[in-house]
Amino acid sequence: MAVPAARLPPGPPLTNDEILRYSRHLLMPEVAMEGQQRLKAARVLCVGAGGLGSPVMLYLAAAGVGTLGLVDFDVVDYTNLQRQVIHATPDVGRRKLESAAEKLKALNPYVALRPFEDRLTSDNALEIVRQFDVVVDGTDNFATRYLVNDACVLTGRPNVYGSIFRFDGQASVFAAREGPCYRCLYPEPPPPGLVPSCAEGGVLGILPGLVGLIQATEAVKLILGRGEPLVGRLLLVDALGMRFRELQVPRNPECPMCGASPTITALQDYEAFCGVRGEEAPAGVEVPEVQVEELKRRLDAGEDVVILDVREAHEYQICNLGGLLIPLGELPRRVHELDTSREMVVHCRTGPRSAKAVAFLRQAGFRKVRNLTGGISAWAERVDRSMPRY
């Protein structure tokens, strides 16, 4: 299959220093001098400097991609270090772009870095994406994924896609010439709350490395115009079984974005499209809240309050308030274990799962049920500082 190369101009010559640095590439006929010059001329935009972005940026910089654009507005958090290997312990609290740029500069001073310390939005995406040849999607939410996809289709840039959950990953190349786009695969996002997120499920720290390096490999192949790109194929990575499966993703002729007669011709409001607002609980159901200080006071006063913990059993082991444990997924079939007449406070780690549980319970006829604002994390922060946070 002919490769839809990323329309790269012939690259600039390499200095002697660069020739030595990239000698193991230059010795390969698939890269050689011409390929290395293509890499040097290439401009790759990495959206997100997190789990997927870390290996993507490190390896593309090491491989000699001439210009690396980075988009991220976040700050390094202690819980990021388990998988976001471009950041180190002393970087906690620093801006991710600053932390990443420092590592990339040290790794390869020949790479020009183009940081964008912004959220990618409908207002800036086209202008940013146009400055690059290939886009690598290392984002963590549906709104940005659809935005990246649409911006890539509208500007004709290939979108190297990867996503992860627990031990499972997905990778593909969208918006390449002749290939499908992300909307061909998933015409619309799931409504908020129906798909568990990584915070509920967790993610194996190594998995973004595995999937991110598949993305980096695809980006390099697109630049070199070599091999068979993951166009029209969705690669499923099952790290637990260590099995890689491949599904066919044909271009959808009726795709609203890249089909024969597209109905989407400009960027949209992706937050609205993905229903980001009102994510906390199902619409139309009131979720009364209670603060951790009030709960503490009432428990200390010996009041009769049932604490319902809707996290998973392995989270309960980390820390708990001694509540009754019924994971959110089991609540519908175990609701009979609860007493509608007693006052109840429901909590999870930070609040969203318990908000869903409260909405469910109220619809099931429970009236004296409230959600613990901020969950057990707020309790650990404001009531019991000796409790571990996670």
Place this chain on the structure above:
Amino acid sequence: MTIHVPAPLRSFTDQKAVLDLPARTVGEALAELVARHPELRRHLYGEDGRLRSFVNLYLNDQDIRYLEKEATAVEEGDTLSIVPAVAGGLEE
């Protein structure tokens, strides 16, 4: 036939990743799956009773939307994969 359940939906199948069940069509396989694990229903079907658009189903490596959808015939040895949209994302 064999059904592959993805990680995000395994909390509704007692953590089973792979199920073997008898079926003549994709629709029958799904009906048997939700009969065994009723909490999966709302994740696979909308309130209108139709398959949700963000849950893709592949018979072997083919998207059933491009075959005969739920009427697609299945044979012993076929694999049906449920592949929901996953964003990544670490916010709770």
